[in-house]
Amino acid sequence: MTDPPPGNQLTDVEEYAAAVLDVVRRIPSGRAMTYGLIAEIVGEQLGRGGPRQVGSVMAGSGDRYAHLVPDDGMGDDGADGERVPWWRVVNAAGSPPQHHVTEALDALRAEGCPLSRDGRRVNLRRAVWFPDDETPGPSDP
Numbered sequence: 001m002t003d004p005p006p007g008n009q010l011t012d013v014e015e016y017a018a019a020v021l022d023v024v025r026r027i028p029s030g031r032a033m034t035y036g037l038i039a040e041i042v043g044e045q046l047g048r049g050g051p052r053q054v055g056s057v058m059a060g061s062g063d064r065y066a067h068l069v070p071d072d073g074m075g076d077d078g079a080d081g082e083r084v085p086w087w088r089v090v091n092a093a094g095s096p097p098q099h100h101v102t103e104a105l106d107a108l109r110a111e112g113c114p115l116s117r118d119g120r121r122v123n124l125r126r127a128v129w130f131p132d133d134e135t136p137g138p139s140d141p
Contacts, residue, residue: 021069029085035052088108
């Protein structure tokens with residue numbers, strides 16, 4: 001998880017947001033995670049939160065929680081300089097956020113992420129990533 005700036009303690013909300021953003025930044029290109037899976041992982045670590053809280057963090061990751069994301073290059077895979085690959089987080093059906101669906105699907109396609117036949121959702125059986133998953137990408141068997 002991200003360490004707080006020297007002399008500053010994170011609030012509980014910031015601590016949760018930093019843990020969520022840390023998980024999201026580690027999702028490899030061409031892979032995806034659900035809000036619920038992220039909530040489960042962070043919940044094991046911090047003992048709180050759920051899919052809605054993950055969604056709230058993701059909605060504020062560009063502005064409200066930008067100070068929690070270190071500028072260390074991790075998570076920056078060249079996709080428009082994004083440090084948090086928000087498009088790799090989908091709902092339980094594999095759908096990206098509705099208000100960014102076209103942008104998210106375009107980014108996922110560009111990464112080679114497996115999508116449903118109609119191209120509107122992530123094929124979670126093939127694309128889901130777990131932090132302890134050693135599989136490098138969706139093209140592997």
